[in-house]
Amino acid sequence: MIPMKNLLKIQLLILFVLGVAGLCTNVMAQQKPSPQFNKMMAESFRSEGIASVDRITQDATQKFCSDPQFVSTVAGAIKAQELQRLNMATISPPSDGSYLGDWKSGEAIAQSGRGGTWTDTANTTNGGGCYNCHEIDKKEISHGNIGPSLWNYGKIRGNSQEILTYTWNRINNSKAYNACSNMPRFGHFKILNEKQIQDLMALLIDPQSPVNQ
């Protein structure tokens, strides 16, 4: 493992290099607002069940990430840092001070992709849908690859406070580390509750979890 501080340094270095290159070639601003586009989006959707039309409204992070050309510029990289700080500020540590719950429940949460659609209800128990994108327990061969493999997550990284905090934060609000991460902000948007996140943490980090065998 490369220590976190070094990672930051490397990131800054990359930023600097990008910056120099960018100054010469890349003068790019955020995409212009398009009234025609906004009109289309406003007229093309309707509310259905729990999925109401206000979901079309974007927050600052979503707006930024909808403009991949700008994201790839220097100005974009600077903006990303600012949004990451903003997202980091939304995270609270576990209220009972405990990071690890029950890995068995965690596995069930990782398997379930339910919740949040117009065919769900407010009472639907949401899943994390983790296997949609990640390999976790190797026994589950039906896993996606949009995110990195989490097999042996705890075995490789251990369970230091640094790892606990990082993992907790990442599940709660992945955009605190990567403004345009593909991972939903499970804590921030209350997709999962604190107990569910503790259970997922256990699936990843508990030495007893099948993930760490």
Place this chain on the structure above:
Amino acid sequence: MTLARGIFKNILFLLATLIGTHYAIAQSTADDIAKYREMIAEGNPSELYEMAGEELWKKPGGPKNASLEKCDLGMGPGVVDGAAAQLPRYFKDTNRVQDLESRLMTCMERLQGIASQSVIDAKFGVGPKKDMDAIVAYVVTHSKGKKIKVSLANPKEKAMYEMGKRAFYYEAGPFDFSCASCHGSSGKRIRLQDLPNLTTHEGAVAAWGSWPAYRVSSGQFWTMQQRLNDCFRQQRFPFPIYGSDVTIALSMYMAKNANGGIMQTPGLKR
């Protein structure tokens, strides 16, 4: 220094091995899935919808008791062969860019007197949408093997493409998903389903060229409208209105990216 280099080498080696084994496992699973798909490929139940659709196309129906045989899908009244491969396109009579379903709604309304709203309001797979599914199956079967060929010559077509591209990257909702979250890079999967990269020609041909399709998981024939509807559902977006501009814009974006590819419609999907 040398120690650090040694560790670095070790890590590299470890990584290579890890990736290697993982790749091997993933590959054998992929081969098995490919065999499964090959085995289900013959006998596409879309044919059952197509048969029903041909009848609906030729049979007088609706309040005006007329058939759809004079419907202009862009290549002249009644021309079905290859029509789906050139949609969406701009239609002068409606002054709109239309995809297959929205164009068929125009024909059903004008020729047969079936109100478009009744099609829009119907649930998928029932009533007028059931008829629509069958008619779509019939029309797209007659574009099988044809080259995808949409035009951006008309400014409205060009504008539609640009808005489709913008909509493709539009991130919103409680999951922060855009179309690009799943379909913006190559070699990605959800569970075991390969996700076509719709920003590339290859990926766009794979997707646009194989929908509409019969889905074995639901045992239903899905039009592109329904395919997009379910994408938005899983994206945790609100409900896209049937035949609305965002669905047509995204279709135009995909079709344009797929231009030159071959239509394999109707497809057969998991």
Place this chain on the structure above:
Amino acid sequence: MSDPMRIRAAEKDGLVDVKILMKHDMESGQRKDSSGKLIPAWFINSLNVKAQGKDVFNAHFGPAISKDPFLNFKYKGAKGDKIVVNWVDTKGDKRTDETTAT
């Protein structure tokens, strides 16, 4: 009212390759509707195929045959054979369609 089948029959080297697609929900009796109620079983349970008036294939199905059933078999025959397919389901609905071997 049942929907028509799609039957394809092609002769090659003295064998007629018959492929049949049937339109049927094949409800297993295990599925629940949106209100959580069990949907009763309802499926095609027998199928008969004749070529030139003579039995060439019989099948009995349980509830585990997929929706919109597919069947493929081969018999010794010739181009121009008249093939008639009959099915009956558990409610007594039935359907007959025919084709000519090519």
Place this chain on the structure above:
Amino acid sequence: MNQQRRALLKYSAVFGLMASAGLISVAQAEEWNKAAFEGKSLDEVYKALGTGSPDKSSAVTLNAPDIAENGAVVPVGISTTLKADQMAILVEKNPSTLAAQFFIPAGTEPFVTTRIKMGQTSNVYALVKADGKWSMAVKEIKVTLGGCGG
């Protein structure tokens, strides 16, 4: 013994009624084996079909994928080098074990392909009856969870 005969009588009565009502053609009147199709285990189906315990045979081929992307549609084919007059597909872990039974008249190839539903990963058996004796092939088919599960 008595009970079995009574059940059989009752069954043929229903069947006769169906036949006379024209619900089934005479050719189809090869009995739909209710007991077999309601069997909940391999043994129950073997018993109802009267197969004894079929031997594994390399002459029987079960053509099916190792992994099914969707349990709702699993392609399964049986072929054999034996002179088969009956074939059957059994799924060990399905609620009803017997999926299909096929009758092969002389002149028809001992070959069939269809598609079955599987609730979960299970052993699938292809049974073939030739010269009055049943033999079989078996294969495990994995059923995976597909889609986003939403």
